[in-house]
Amino acid sequence: MEQTRAPHSWKAEFARRAEWQRADRERFNEEQRKKQKQEQEKARIEEQADMMLLGAVLASEPQITAFKVRLDTYDAATVEALQQNEQLLVQVRERIDAMLFEAHVLPDGRRVFRTRDGKQVFDEHGQEIEPEIVDPRQIDPRRPFWEDYRDEVATEARLRAEREQLHQYQDRLDQAREQVREGSITERELDDLGADLDQAMPASVRRVLDRQAGKEPASKRDGQDRPADGQSLDRRVDQFQGPAKALAPG
Known part of the structure; x- marks a missing residue:
């Protein structure tokens, strides 16, 4: 019976590992999306600040x-x-x-x-x-x-x-x-x-x-x-x- 359960355990372990990897990829991708969004927001704020500054010093x-x-x-x-x-x-x-x-x-x-x-x-x-x-x-x-x-x-x-x-x-x-x-x-x-x-x-x-x-x-x-x-x-x-x-x- 131990030998008949081994293949099943191996497949389950493989599935769990695949699920973990998929979850890791999703977390990584989500973090990247958040980071990109933060950078875009930062760039937008800096651009607005530059525009405001430029508007203040234009003759x-x-x-x-x-x-x-x-x-x-x-x-x-x-x-x-x-x-x-x-x-x-x-x-x-x-x-x-x-x-x-x-x-x-x-x-x-x-x-x-x-x-x-x-x-x-x-x-x-x-x-x-x-x-x-x-x-x-x-x-x-x-x-x-x-x-x-x-x-x-x-x-x-x-x-x-x-x-x-x-x-x-x-x-x-x-x-x-x-x-x-x-x-x-x-x-x-x-x-x-x-x-x-x-x-x-x-x-x-x-x-x-x-x-x-x-x-x-x-x-x-x-x-x-x-x-x-x-x-x-x-x-x-x-x-x-x-x-x-x-x-x-x-």
């Missing part, structure tokens, strides 16, 4: 409108600075041309200028001329001095560099305007954009804005190219050009 329409007005103000000031720069460039170019016309001319056509101390001579490109070529004493002291010509050339170079800087700033303003136009800009991005524009603002644009706000000193309003002695460059040039106007080049 509002009034903020964007105010920033656009700010861009328009900066752009108008840049245009005005460019116009002033152009006027100053024309003036300094006229002064340089007048000095070149009145300069001492060498036989090879080079225009040269004597220093105020009468010890050196330089050509229009800044190259020193040896005394064997021209003695400084040969140059009429009523002709423009090297120091004045050198300063005017430096002023022209500075104005041209300033003009390039103004054009670059205009490009940055256009880029900022395009970035705002694309939308979905946050308050932080808007603040950073404004700070970058303020930091990159050329001095000439800032002077225009300060003048409009009544903050610019009177000395700046009178002319940014005023020398240390208090005379405008136009008056200073007229002083040394006066006697020299009667001189012919050479």
Whole structure:
């Protein structure tokens, strides 16, 4: 009888084990479903939190409108600075041309200028001329001095560099305007954009804005190219050009 029950016991044991395995699989699958559901719920909550956070820091329409007005103000000031720069460039170019016309001319056509101390001579490109070529004493002291010509050339170079800087700033303003136009800009991005524009603002644009706000000193309003002695460059040039106007080049 023991031998006849063995197969039956083995089959029952196999069935019980199969049932346990099935139950284990179901529990495992249920746990996986719960875990997946929990992860999905967590992701949903995080997504909602991100959306709420994003909604809190997105720049509002009034903020964007105010920033656009700010861009328009900066752009108008840049245009005005460019116009002033152009006027100053024309003036300094006229002064340089007048000095070149009145300069001492060498036989090879080079225009040269004597220093105020009468010890050196330089050509229009800044190259020193040896005394064997021209003695400084040969140059009429009523002709423009090297120091004045050198300063005017430096002023022209500075104005041209300033003009390039103004054009670059205009490009940055256009880029900022395009970035705002694309939308979905946050308050932080808007603040950073404004700070970058303020930091990159050329001095000439800032002077225009300060003048409009009544903050610019009177000395700046009178002319940014005023020398240390208090005379405008136009008056200073007229002083040394006066006697020299009667001189012919050479």
